[in-house]
Amino acid sequence: MFLKLTVVFIVLLQSYVNVTLASDPDPVTDFCIPQTDAATTLLRCKNSSLATVDDFVFSGIKNSGKFSETGLSSIPVNVNVFPGLNTLGMSMVRADFEIGGVNVPHFHPRANEIAVVLEGKIYSGFIDTENRIYAKVIEKGDVMVFPRGLVHFQMNVGSTKATILGSFDSQNPGLLRIPSGIFGSGIKEELLEKAFGLNAKELAKLRKRFGPH
Structure with missing residues (x-):
């Protein structure tokens, strides 16, 4: 009996470690540094002797990008645009906010963010x-952390433009914005109407706004 309990404990402990x-x-x-094998279309590592310092430098966040209708400009710095990050388990984002600009509620399924x-x-x-809810106004020099998988948000409440630099503990943190994920994904209309107390006209308006363009 003791042996069986010990085995069960070890299995549970291993499962806990694997998850946490x-x-x-x-x-x-x-x-x-990833490169595509033209013959097989498989991604392979570039021969390290062919790597240069330029493989490890990215200059794409010196300035803000194009602003969305919510007043947000977001420039991700991940392996898709910066191959030197490949296998290193990290990435970044530059986020700029116009006055009153909003980063809508969203989450990253594969990463903590600071x-x-x-x-x-x-x-x-x-x-x-x-x-x-854990929320407050943070200012220049302040740092905030968002645990993996939890919905978070930002809004510029100052009288000037604002800028945040975010860092992730994954080279591909993933991003799901709640409004577009809910109303732009093709979920059955009847379900959304019941879940949010919407009528067909209201739902159609939200789908038009947050659906793919």
Whole structure:
């Protein structure tokens, strides 16, 4: 009986460790600059002797990008635009906000995020799985963390433009914006009407706004 309990305990402990420590896999080489094998279309690592310092430098966030209708400009710095990040388990984002600009509620399924305010005043926060909200106005030099998978948001509440620099512990954190995920994904209309107390006209308006363009 003791042996059986011990085995069960070990299995449960191993499952706990596998879940709690889940993250991007550890690299087995110094670095891996990806390149496509033209013959097979498979991604391979560039021969390390052919790598240059330019593989490890990215200059795409010196300035803000194009602003959305919500007043947000977001420039992701991940392996898709910066191959030097491949296998390193990290990525970044530059987010700029016009006055009153909003980063709508969203979450990253594969990464924790830590964000520092470079300029401005941002109302920033997240919601936990008990529907508790943790939010306050953060200013230049303040840092806030958003735990993996929890819905979070930002809004510029200052009188000037604002900028945040965010960092993730994954080379591909993923991003799901709640409005477009709910109303732009093709979920059955009857379900959304019942879930949100909407009528068909209201739902059609939301789908037009947040659906794919």
